[in-house]
């Protein structure tokens with residue numbers, strides 16, 4: 001009976017790593033002048049900087065190295081690794097150039113290959129993985145060619161070909177029939193990308209995505225989508241979106257159209273820990289998981305107050321027969337502690353334990369969002385995880401609206417409506433659940 005099912009269930013529970021936004025600053029150097037520790041600080045003083053980095057700087061090599069070694073120590077044999085880009089430091093274009101960008105991507109590729117020589121890596125380009133930054137073209141170029149060569153051991157030959165043409169590709173997930181991965185180049189939709197500004201469908205990626213997903217539906221495949229810049233709005237700054245509006249709309253429509261085969265979307269770029277919900281007829285149908293960055297770099301985006309974070313890395317647990325995302329475990333590196341005492345990657349939280357949900361399905365993620373909207377303790381817990389336990393200030397009413405509306409509304413118009421009305425109250429169904437939660441003193445969730 002039950003035992004038999006349990007064994008079957010456990011047999012298909014597998015794991016993979018997701019890392020993002022390593023942003024290696026090779027200029028990082030301790031010295032007498034705090035404003036000269038790293039170019040990525042832009043002269044902001046790195047007071048008390050240590051060998052693992054500083055919150056106004058991108059990652060020194062010691063931190064990059066520590067993060068990849070931590071992955072190996074914690075889980076040496078994941079099924080695969082998802083790596084969602086942004087390898088170079090936040091410095092002016094004049095300080096980089098094509099050769100330096102390629103040198104940095106090669107350095108990070110090498111350490112991952114060295115420590116995970118047999119592991120498949122699905123790697124997406126970030127807006128910082130190009131020179132000039134964010135200007136990723138909709139056609140073949142030297143950087144796509146060179147990076148396609150660096151990553152060729154991680155791709156099927158046809159994928160390498162596609163990657164070199166537009167920076168995106170699809171292939172079977174782990175070469176298993178019935179399972180597929182799409183690695184996207186969403187940098188083509190970035191409003192800072194002037195190369196693609198007047199294009200309807202740069203590099204034909206949207207049409208291609210529609211075709212690939214339509215075929216996946218016909219063939220009953222299960223699909224993961226991987227990319228760097230996500231659609232929707234930044235939760236740390238009201239109204240701050242990345243995609244141009246027509247691209248945001250098209251992306252959302254594609255997910256709604258093909259949601260039944262899309263089992264997870266994995267993105268970076270925010271350097272924060274958050275998620276985005278997709279609905280169809282008001283039912284939660286898909287989730288983007290935003291994995292925090294390794295770089296602690298405090299953003300210079302105007303209007304974001306103290307936007308640094310602790311370095312984070314993440315394991316996803318998934319059912320390898322259905323690709324349902326079962327859980328995620330985020331590990332964090334207390335940068336202050338590492339510099340003062342000892343480098344340590346600790347478990348920050350496991351999703352199902354921290355938020356009392358059975359798994360990381362769209363229904364469960366929706367439940368978490370509703371609980372955050374209705375319970376300030378749950379909101380506060382999410383808020384501290386959002387910066388990987390760096391910013392532990394109280395999340396007030398304005399903060400709640402920024403986060404809930406960003407999570408709930410990927411569509412720009414719906415988001416606008418959400419922040420204008422400030423209506424983040426949970427649905428009736430959610431309110432009932434909250435009553436249940438507060439009535440039961442301790443909820444016991446069977447742990448896996």
Ligand SMILES: *[C@@H]1O[C@H](CO)[C@@H](O)[C@H](O)[C@H]1NC(C)=O
Nearest residue numbers: 061062063065066069070343
């Ligand atoms: C990389 O990290 C490992 C594990 O902590 C350590 O043994 C090694 O010395 C580090 N290498 C560098 C170059 O920092």
Ligand SMILES: *[C@@H]1O[C@H](CO)[C@@H](O)[C@H](O)[C@H]1NC(C)=O
Nearest residue numbers: 334335336337338340389390
């Ligand atoms: C990180 O370490 C510092 C210094 O040891 C400590 O004050 C702080 O509370 C730690 N942060 C967390 C989230 O544990």
Ligand SMILES: [Zn+2]
Nearest residue numbers: 021086269271
């Ligand atoms: Zn980044």
Ligand SMILES: [Zn+2]
Nearest residue numbers: 086126127269
């Ligand atoms: Zn980015």
